[in-house]
Amino acid sequence: MSGIIAQDLTVFRGEKEVVSRSSFVIPHAATCAIIGPNGSGKSSILHAISGVLEYTGELSVEGKSPSEALRDIAYVLQYMPVTAGVPLTVREVVRMGRYPSRGLLGRLGPIDRERVDQAMAKLGISDLASRNIGELSGGQRQRVFVAQALAQDHNILLLDEPLTGLDVPSARVIDDIIHEEPEQGCTVVYTTHDLDEARSADYVILTAGRVVAAGSPDDVLTPEHLADAYGLGALHPEGPHVDVFDAAHENPDMIQPPSIRSNPGEV
Numbered sequence: 685m686s687g688i689i690a691q692d693l694t695v696f697r698g699e700k701e702v703v704s705r706s707s708f709v710i711p712h713a714a715t716c717a718i719i720g721p722n723g724s725g726k727s728s729i730l731h732a733i734s735g736v737l738e739y740t741g742e743l744s745v746e747g748k749s750p751s752e753a754l755r756d757i758a759y760v761l762q763y764m765p766v767t768a769g770v771p772l773t774v775r776e777v778v779r780m781g782r783y784p785s786r787g788l789l790g791r792l793g794p795i796d797r798e799r800v801d802q803a804m805a806k807l808g809i810s811d812l813a814s815r816n817i818g819e820l821s822g823g824q825r826q827r828v829f830v831a832q833a834l835a836q837d838h839n840i841l842l843l844d845e846p847l848t849g850l851d852v853p854s855a856r857v858i859d860d861i862i863h864e865e866p867e868q869g870c871t872v873v874y875t876t877h878d879l880d881e882a883r884s885a886d887y888v889i890l891t892a893g894r895v896v897a898a899g900s901p902d903d904v905l906t907p908e909h910l911a912d913a914y915g916l917g918a919l920h921p922e923g924p925h926v927d928v929f930d931a932a933h934e935n936p937d938m939i940q941p942p943s944i945r946s947n948p949g950e951v
Contacts, residue, residue, distance in 0.1 A: 686712060686744065686746060686747050687709060687710050687711045687712040687714070687746065687871060688709070688710040688716075688733060688743075688744070688745050688746070688840075688871065688873070689708075689709050689710075689742070689743070689744045690706065690707055690708050690709075690741065690742065690743050690744075691707050691741055691742040691743075692705050692706075692707060692740075692741035692742065693705070693706050693707065693708075693732065693739055693740075693741040693742070693743055694706075694739060694740045694741055695725065695728045695729065695731075695732045695737050695738075695739045696737060696738045696739065696740075697728065697737060702725050702728040702737075702893070703725035703728050703729060703732070703891070703893065703894060703895075704893055704894040705741065705894070706894050706895035707895070707898075708889055708895055708898035709898075710871060710873060710887055710889075711871075711886065711887060712746070712869075712871055713866045713869050713870065713871055714866055714871060714872075714885075714886040714887050715862060715863060715865075715866060715872045715873075715874075715884075715885040715886045715887070716871070716872065716873045716874070716885055716886065716887040716888070716889060717874060717875075717876050717881060717882040717884075717885035717887075717888050717889070717901075718730070718873065718874070718875045718876070718888075718889045718891060719875070719876050719877065719878075719879070719881075719882040719888060719889070719890055719891070719905075720890055720891035720892055720896075720913050720914075721892065721913065721914055721915075723893075724891040724892045724893055724913070725891045725892075725893055725894070726844075726875040726891055727762075727844050727875060729889070729891070730759070730842045730844055730873065730875060732750065733745055733750055733757070733840070733842060733873065734750060734754070734757050734759050734842055735749075735750035735751045735753075735754050735757075745757070745840060746839060746840065746871075753840065755784055755785075755837070756837070756838055756839050756840055757838060757840040757841075757842060758781070758833035758834070758836045758838035758840070758841050758842070759833070759842040759843075759844075760826075760829050760830055760832075760833050760841075760842070760843045760844065760846060761829075761844050762844040762845040762846075762848065762875075770817075770818070771816060772816065772817050772818075773813065773814055773815060773816060773817065774804070774809060774812045774813050774814070774815050774817060774820070774828050775800065775804070775813040775814065777817050777828050777829070777832055778800050778803055778804055778809075778828060778831045778832045778835050779792065779796075779800050779835070780832055781799075781800070781803065781831075781832040781833060781834070781835030781836040782796045782799065782800065782835055782836070784836055784837065785836075785837050799835050800835050802834075802835075803831040803832070803834040803835040804831050806831065806834060806861065807827040807828070807830055807831040807834070807857055807858075807861070808827065808857055809824065809827050809828060809831060812824060812828075821851070822849065822850065822851075823850045823851040823853070823854030823855070824854065826846070826850055826854060826858065827854055827857060827858065830843070830846070830858055830861060834861070838870065839869060839870050839871065840870065840871050840873070841862075841865055841870050841871070841872045841873070842873050842874070843858075843862070843872070843873070843874040843875070844874070844875050845874075845875050845876060845877070846858050846862070846874055847859060847876070847878070847881065848876075848877070859881075862874060863884070866886075879905060882901060882905060883901045883905060884901075885901060886900075887899065887900065888900070888901050888904040888905060889904075890904050890905070890909055890910070890913050891913065892912065892913040892914070892915075896909055896912050896913045897909045
């Protein structure tokens with residue numbers, strides 16, 4: 685497997701250029717965090733990988749074009765819409781993850797049902813199987829949609845800000861999934877605003893309408909690169925972390941919450 689390779693990639697939303705000419709390589713079976721300010725092109729890179737947005741340049745997803753790799757990609761949006769009053773149970777929503785391989789009207793067999801059960805167990809939602817999706821909290825819903833993605837046949841998992849706004853238990857469960865999936869041969873790419881979440885990844889892409897830097901967390905999350913991406917004049921190291929202090933009151937996105945992984949005892 686070759687991972688995800690972009691060469692001179694430019695991404696468009698309609699006629700608007702949202703990511704300028706950029707190159708990067710995301711290794712196979714690794715975690716990759718895409719971090720940057722709002723509107724910097726983080727989600728647009730995910731959408732290009734998933735074949736949703738037009739682009740120029742070269743983009744290879746495990747040796748295929750995005751359109752050819754579509755069936756290998758499981759994608760969880762930041763906000764998954766739930767239509768009020770639609771009588772869908774948690775199990776029915778997770779079962780939808782099997783539709784790409786079985787079809788909307790295809791009958792699910794024992795293997796499909798086993799995959800659904802396993803995904804629900806991993807996300808800790810087996811006890812919610814018969815609950816209506818509309819009755820769940822935001823954290824519970826996010827677990828359901830991640831379970832739906834895991835139930836799908838995939839070797840790429842894309843997640844758009846998967847931990848934003850979640851309760852701590854839900855965030856920890858999903859964070860564990862992010863870091864366990866590569867052990868099954870899956871490449872995980874997720875967007876985030878949190879520097880600690882980015883530091884926990886194998887590979888980082890820093891964006892600001894273009895790829896400012898891409899590589900290991902230590903190589904990318906430097907004061908110089910962060911100042912370039914966020915347009916800040918002052919960054920300084922304190923211990924092993926880089927803290928943003930200039931204009932923090934003007935840019936609340938730069939005030940980072942505690943890391944789920946590095947502070948397991950905090951609630």
